[in-house]
Amino acid sequence: MMLWWLVGRRARIAILAGLAGGLAAGCMEEKWECRGAKDCPQGWWCIGALSPDGRRIQGGYCVRQGAVQERDSLESFDDSGRDTVQEPDLVVSDPGVPDPGWIDVLDAQDAASDVGRDPGVDPGIWECPLDKDCTGRVCGPDPKCQESCGQCIKWADCNSDGRCIDRGGCGERCDEMVPIPAGDFWQGCYAAIDVNCSANEWNYHLVTTPPYRIDRFEATVGMYAACYSAGSCEEPKGTSSYCNWGRLDRTDHPVNCITWDQARRFCAWAGKRLCSESEWEKAARGTKDGRLYPWGNEDPTCKRTVKRENGYGCGTDSSWPVGSIPDGRSPFDVMDMAGNVLEWVADVWHDSYDGAEPNDGSPWGGESVVAEFRVGRGGSFDYGELRDLRTSARIKRAAGDGEYDAGVRCCSDDGPS
Secondary structure (H helix, E strand, C coil): CCCCCCCCCCCCCCCCCCHHHHHHHHHCCCCCEECCHHHCCCCEEEEEEECCCCCCEEEEEEEEHHHEEECCCCCCCCCCCCCCCCCCCEEECCCCCCCCCCECCCCHHHHHHHHHCCCCCCCCCCCCCCCCCCCCCCCCECCCCCCECCCCCCCEEECCCCCEEECCCCHHHCCCEEEECCEEEEECCCCCCCCCCCHHHCCCEEEEECCEEEECCCCEHHHHHHHHHCCCCCCCCCCCCCCCCCCHHHCCCECCCCCHHHHHHHHHHCCCEECCHHHHHHHHHCCCCCCCECCECCCCCCCCCECCCCCHHHHCCCCCCCCCCHHHCCCCCCCCCCECCEEEEEEECCCCCCCCCCCCCCCCCCCCCCCCEEEEECCCCCCCCHHHHCCCCCEEEECCCCCCCEEECEEECCCCC
């Protein structure tokens, strides 16, 4: 519905007294007083004079929209004080309704500057007299009427140009690594605080790692594309519609749909290697409290992780740019270690830690061993169960599968001294 606020802005062009009464009398059995569109039935306008504070209509009456229409051309008044009006004007068109003459209204520019951009004006009372103009904009208010051009997806903010800008992404920091000091930590399910332990997470055991480094962010589509362009990586094997590869709007999203060997090759090209399970878990949970999740023991929500909540990816039906949710970072300031994409690690799959060797943080089995099943860590944007997002959760995966939830994060040996 297009609502016109009929306002006399110039002293020489006043709103004709009795307009509202005459129109109402010709269109309805009784006069309905109004201060804005909300006071009138659907299909009716509120016509009257603008109050001094610019917040409401004074002495207004509801008028059926069909009784007034926009005139295609402008005419000049005579010299008796009725000058030519340079804005869009209205004239009564219904038969039997007296012609009130020309009525000055707010033009589009005045509407935007005088009312539409004034936060003190109740938008429920005033509506712009022109169609909104969202040319070149996908979000935020249009410049003419201040009406919404749309909303950005959850991982983006709207800038002043009406464009959605990712607030996540690693920018120039994509290859940044975090130093993890040497020392002990406890690996596996900590039954004292965890009621969701799986058999494959037993036993809770002490591991002593040397110093190492781990990627702060999951490997992105842009980083994997550089490896592909160099001839060291193949296109991701997976073909799901959830795959980020080949999407121009996903360069800051984690690469997914890759096999274990594709993950290994990518890390080697980057001068790194796949993390071991122990290295991954130490970086995710820290060394002090055996926490359930990277941020602590509070249940995961979309305030801390990209998970299945109101649909995949917190309602976006996809992964998010890496590092989009800083509140989910680990004690070592490593991002996205719960949710977004599952991360391949070097270890061969074992059904538990029973007899786990070694206890020095290196992988059980390692990259040189041929194995049908490997391990994925961290959960993904399609995971909704709390148990699957815990720091101790282990996922058994066929090494040759390029599932849409499978990505990678790399490690290196050059840790802090």
